[in-house]
Amino acid sequence: MKFNNLIIYYLSGTGNALKASEWLIEKASECGMKTSIHSIDRFKDMVLRETNDKTLFAFCYPTHGFNPAPLMLKFMFKFPRGKADVVFVNTRGGLKFKKMYFPGLSGLAQILPMAILKIKGYKIAGSLPFDLPSNWISLHPGLTNNAVNDIVNRRRGQMKNFAGRLFKNGKAYNYKFFLYMPLDIAVIPIAAGYYFFFRFVLAKSFYATSDCNDCRICVKNCPTESIKIVGSRPYWKYTCESCMRCISTCPKKSIQTAHSFIIPMLYFLSVLPVAAAIYNAFNINIGHGVLNYAITKMLNWIFTLTAVFAAYLIFSFLLKLKPINKFFEYTSLTRYWRRYLFPGTKIKNL
Numbered sequence: 001m002k003f004n005n006l007i008i009y010y011l012s013g014t015g016n017a018l019k020a021s022e023w024l025i026e027k028a029s030e031c032g033m034k035t036s037i038h039s040i041d042r043f044k045d046m047v048l049r050e051t052n053d054k055t056l057f058a059f060c061y062p063t064h065g066f067n068p069a070p071l072m073l074k075f076m077f078k079f080p081r082g083k084a085d086v087v088f089v090n091t092r093g094g095l096k097f098k099k100m101y102f103p104g105l106s107g108l109a110q111i112l113p114m115a116i117l118k119i120k121g122y123k124i125a126g127s128l129p130f131d132l133p134s135n136w137i138s139l140h141p142g143l144t145n146n147a148v149n150d151i152v153n154r155r156r157g158q159m160k161n162f163a164g165r166l167f168k169n170g171k172a173y174n175y176k177f178f179l180y181m182p183l184d185i186a187v188i189p190i191a192a193g194y195y196f197f198f199r200f201v202l203a204k205s206f207y208a209t210s211d212c213n214d215c216r217i218c219v220k221n222c223p224t225e226s227i228k229i230v231g232s233r234p235y236w237k238y239t240c241e242s243c244m245r246c247i248s249t250c251p252k253k254s255i256q257t258a259h260s261f262i263i264p265m266l267y268f269l270s271v272l273p274v275a276a277a278i279y280n281a282f283n284i285n286i287g288h289g290v291l292n293y294a295i296t297k298m299l300n301w302i303f304t305l306t307a308v309f310a311a312y313l314i315f316s317f318l319l320k321l322k323p324i325n326k327f328f329e330y331t332s333l334t335r336y337w338r339r340y341l342f343p344g345t346k347i348k349n350l
């Protein structure tokens with residue numbers, strides 16, 4: 001074996017990246033390697049584990065908006081320089097309709113971590129875009145048990161095979177990494193839009209219905225400490241990464257996505273020509289060109305985010321009124337949708 005020590009750092013909203021890490025550990029143990037696994041939830045200080053010259057670091061994390069989950073990205077930026085080998089497993093959202101399987105898409109979720117760790121001096125030993133059931137239940141209903149099991153059963157063997165090659169040869173790539181590369185590059189502008197704008201909007205799309213009994217399980221388990229209690233109700237901060245843990249684990253199923261709040265808000269704000277109004281008011285001739293376009297876009301985004309922030313404050317206040325709370329509950333699609341957690345996942349293990 002090329003390695004004798006596997007150290008995994010993982011982040012997992014709903015258990016997929018955790019399961020991928022556990023499968024990696026299983027194979028490493030079969031190969032007689034020493035293993036350790038560490039959640040990066042709420043990480044504050046970077047603690048580098050004991051290493052030797054045959055150490056392999058693995059980073060396992062979900063793909064969010066064609067990016068690595070932002071908390072994992074922050075972790076990688078803070079990761080100390082080194083010379084060891086590193087491997088990346090980004091779990092993606094796979095879907096199954098009838099008999100057809102649909103893969104997820106990584107975008108920057110592989111390329112960016114590789115570049116960061118390479119710059120820090122590490123050797124890239126491999127990468128695996130890994131399709132597990134999609135957990136984006138603000139966007140679509142959770143998959144049925146059958147679809148989840150079918151997707152999971154296809155993946156277990158793939159991880160064992162990948163890990164076997166990696167530990168034996170010291171390098172392993174999955175063909176999907178190369179196959180999807182053109183598409184991954186094509187969606188970079190969308191990935192940037194998600195990272196700098198859309199994820200903040202999504203953070204403000206959660207709320208608790210009047211079924212919430214103030215148990216605070218969501219607050220205790222949020223990986224980014226983004227939920228606070230305001231007047232005995234959960235309130236989502238901008239730092240929320242929409243990892244879906246809170247909405248998927250609320251025992252009362254009281255956490256919902258406020259579709260009837262966020263979609264009309266976004267539409268309304270997107271048609272307001274704020275940047276143009278500022279140019280008019282100050283008599284600025286912005287002209288044409290890429291830079292000017294970027295400035296205009298940025299001004300509109302800053303305005304939209306500020307407006308969403310203010311509207312969410314008012315929205316949270318109004319939710320105290322039962323009829324209003326009920327209105328948003330019955331018009332939230334998630335009220336009617338299945339939740340998703342990787343089968344058998346316990347919230348305390350995430």
Ligand SMILES: Cc1cc2nc3c(=O)[nH]c(=O)nc-3n(C[C@H](O)[C@H](O)[C@H](O)COP(=O)(O)O)c2cc1C
Pocket residue numbers: 011012013014015016017018061062063064065066067091092093094103104105106107132133134135136137241242243244
């Ligand atoms: C906010 C959000 C954004 C997502 N974006 C993507 C994406 O760009 N590409 C993709 O393949 N899957 C995407 N997904 C699906 C998750 O990456 C996928 O289900 C992942 O396996 C979840 O892992 P976890 O259970 O460890 O959090 C997204 C999920 C969420 C909640």
